Amino acid sequence: MRIVVLDGYTLNPGDLSWDALKALGPCEIHDRTALAELPSRTADREILLTNKMLLNRATIEGLPKLKYIGVTATGTNIVDLDAARERGILVTNVPAYGTASVAQTTMALLLELCHGAGHHAQTVRQGRWSQSLDFCYWDQPLIELSGLTLGIVGFGRIGRCVAELANAFGMKVLAYAPRQKCEPAFVRWVDLETLFRQSDVVTLHCPLTPEARGLVNAQRISWMKTSAFLLNSSRGQLIDEPVLAAALNSGRIAGAGLDVLSLEPPGPDNPLLQAKNCIITPHFAWGTRAARQRLMEISVANVQSFLNSRPENVVG
Secondary structure (H helix, E strand, O other), rough: OEEEEOOOOOOOOOOOHHHHHOOOOOOOEOOOOOOOHHHHHHHHOOOEEEEOOOEEEHHHHHHOOOHHHEEEEOOOOOEEEEHHOOOOEEEOOHHHHHHHHHHHHHHHHHHHHHHHHHHHHHHHHHHOOOOOOOOOOOOOOOOOOOOOEEEOOOOOOHHHHHHHHHHOOOOEEEEOOOOOOOOOOOOOOOHHHHHHHHHOEEOOOOOOOOOOOOOOOHHHHHHHHOEEEEOOOOOHHEEHHHHHHHHHHOOOOEEEOOOOOOOOOEEEEHHHOOOOEEEEEEOOOOOHHHHHHHHHHHHHHHHHHHOOOOOOEOOO
């Protein structure tokens, strides 16, 4: 069967190898695919791998030979799963490959909000410490995490890993998820309103479902403490971005740390790009070499399992 990778660059910008995938059959690797290029690159192909290239109903219905879609990521909102199921096309994803890396980035965003290490390091490079009248200085309140409350919305593998890191920092942990877990014991399960009202930091780790779209809206922001931070390393569409920008600019909440936005790359008019005390990183939480190596290995294994008629990580 012919294999096509539609947008492989972010997974492998050159520091990994596609050889294991190429060994499975005729294989075309494309760094990126423009919409105009999609028909020619997918026609008469049986196996497609995509990271962020949208495969909607019209595309899927126009590919009569397509048998398999491998999403080289965890989230599958880029694929019309209903259309694939109706056609009998198998869809797989890659769960858990980036758990540690995304959790680590979540804490990095929080620590930057608390201490501004990057900002202060830049002022030192600019010569400000050398010119200081005192042996130290800081431009913002420095915040100790121990004793503060972290509220986690969504408690899958990443949410749990974040909880464990927060616990190591001495934070209290609240969690909300549709299905509550019995552990770890230090987590207290609450409803969404209680979580938003009682947390000093709210962090989002839930998939983008129709119910979760716009989860952080004006009402829920109004529940938050004025001193609270909001973190999101999940999906940008979970947040009403103009509402969050207004809340940051008015001081309704104290800050936000975001690794995702609703449109990526963002348009220059995204209000969060200029919002006060809003740290934005370019959706790189998943991108450590260790995480991408796992992603590559599991993606290849998913194709191999499909070819062996023993599919793994099937979605839906």
